[in-house]
Amino acid sequence: MNIQPTIPTITAPLHLCPDFTGRVLLHVENGTVLSERCLAANEHVATLRAFVELARLAGWRIMFEQEVDHA
Structure with missing residues (x-):
């Protein structure tokens, strides 16, 4: 029997334009997104x-x- 480990995931609302393309940096604490950039x-x-x-x-x-002072 081959049991695959489950990967924990979170669902987070992001405040992005619908046509956004790029990278987002998230600050997550205890599974909650505290900020995004x-x-x-x-x-x-x-x-x-x-x-x-x-x-x-x-x-x-x-x-x-x-x-530096002694260089």
Whole structure:
């Protein structure tokens, strides 16, 4: 017998125009949507770790403030 795990889902009303196309960032707490924000095409969501990695790959130097004062 192959039992598939169920994926929990929520149903949330979004305040979007009917012809909206794009990405929406949701803040959900205990299954309730607390807020929503439409992301512009030039906006990206990432963790701080991912941002630092991207900055380093782009040639930026990430330093503590004390290191900058003595550089």
